[in-house]
Amino acid sequence: MAVSLREDRTGGSVDHFLALLQDRLPLWLSILHNLSHRIGKGSVSDNLVPIARAGIEYYMDVQSAALPAFTSPNVTVRFREAVRDTDLGPRTETAPLAAYLAAEQSLGRIGPDVDPEASARLLIAGCFHRAYIEMFIGADAGPSLDASALEIVRELRLETVPA
Template sequence: MSDEAAAPLSGGALTRSRILDAAAALMTNVGLAHTTTKQIAKEAGCSEAALYKHFRSKEEIFVRVLHERVPQFSEALAELPERAGDDRGPAGHLREVALAALRFYRRSFPIAASLFASPELLATHRRKLDELGGVGPQNAAQHLAAYLAAEQELGRVAATADPYAAANLLIGACFHRAFLDLFFGGEMPAGAVRPASEEEFAAETVRALLGGVGV
């Protein structure tokens, strides 16, 4: 790691980082709808005016929290189609995708849940995503389907498989598992989720998927 990369944040960069940390904590604990820029500024140890020097709105802060304070998912998938045909193979890449999806949904659910309680807030969020160039939840399935289609062209995924259906199956399984993890929290009933560990979940889910679309 370079000295520049290792250097601690200072000045405006430090303030911005503290704002995002504070926003992530508040949005997780009290929900997006009940989090205000005044609360975020207070938690970050800065003025609300300082907050608005870095972000134009609460919605922009929310989007940046998802991009910078939540384990990344769709961005990593954007490069996946270029890796079709490499030695890692579909099984290795899909396990990686499953783990990334599970961790992303588990972290982002508590932050984003309140979006769906407010049609106005949800509409504002969609507009913000459009302003950022079409970023959105649909990207993950699109990127994953493109990767599977590329592997299909190479003969490593069955010619009869539907790449979009396969992508939706994998992402849907991860979404559901993350929901169960959060729903039960530390009181998970015995046998409620199988396999129990996330690594085994990723491996077995991919094994089942490739049993249907593999060559």
């Protein structure tokens, strides 16, 4: 992927962004995949809050490097092609979350009306948005990182309500 995106000069914003992705993405994906070990254990919300916190931290790390890398439409197109060629699109992040949610749903720990795919996308979107706000407005523009993670998960309203 790095080779297909490299600008004519080395050390540019694309190189920096790719280096950051190569460093941070494997850890983020392993956190998401390790969620499978929590199926049926603890509460679903308690399992997801650390995921949301890690997601916010991941996006805070990579977003600041992404912006300068995409100032050129040419680079953006090459990046999109590279993402497609390497299968590192959004499904890379949402698939393990959706699988976890579907497994919890099959155990009756999440209501049958919950859409695991949509819920996974919403959790990721909440993390991305929180990181975006902090990057542009500042950390004091909203709730703390921990409170934000808790809000994101709580507002997904995944837990079944006892009869």
